[in-house]
Amino acid sequence: MSPPCVAFPASELPLHVQADVKGKKRKLDGGGNVDLSQCDLKELTQYRCFVDDPALPGSPVRCWAVNRFFRQCRDKKGVFMVETSAWEGLND
Template sequence: MTPPCRTFSSATLESEIQTYDTGKKRKLERGQKNIDLSQCALMGMLQYECRIDQPEKRDSPVRCWPVRRWFRRCQDKKGSFLVETTDWEKPRQSDEAAA
């Protein structure tokens, strides 16, 4: 089983990544006050959500849909860390598509 992880809304993501799970402020390189999430490396992963049409039938078809998940790799003095940003990226993608 994976260890429990902290969850919060995408609206507070940029402020939440400024601290460790313990609540202590992340230490950054000299002169840097906060982590700029938009400057962290963007990475994507494609997963699939599948459903059996009629689970009670042995030969029922299985249908799958792609689910794209986005992550940002950020850096603090301890090293790099990953943050899932899937919901945070959606408004940004809409803005870029409109431009």
């Protein structure tokens, strides 16, 4: 069974990323905290699609692009990814 998923506001992401999935503080070379803005930004485009009328054969399928953003960071254990879609642009 996977661990429970904790919901929190996007503005708190920099605080939550300081701990790993087990709740232990991430250790960085030279100490300090993880700075999400310094991690590499990655983008993934997914598509959300709907069939106009599923009961009608040949009904059109309409799709919309959904862009998701991730930050690729590094701690002493290696590389980890954090989804930052809701966080990106909050500090502009």
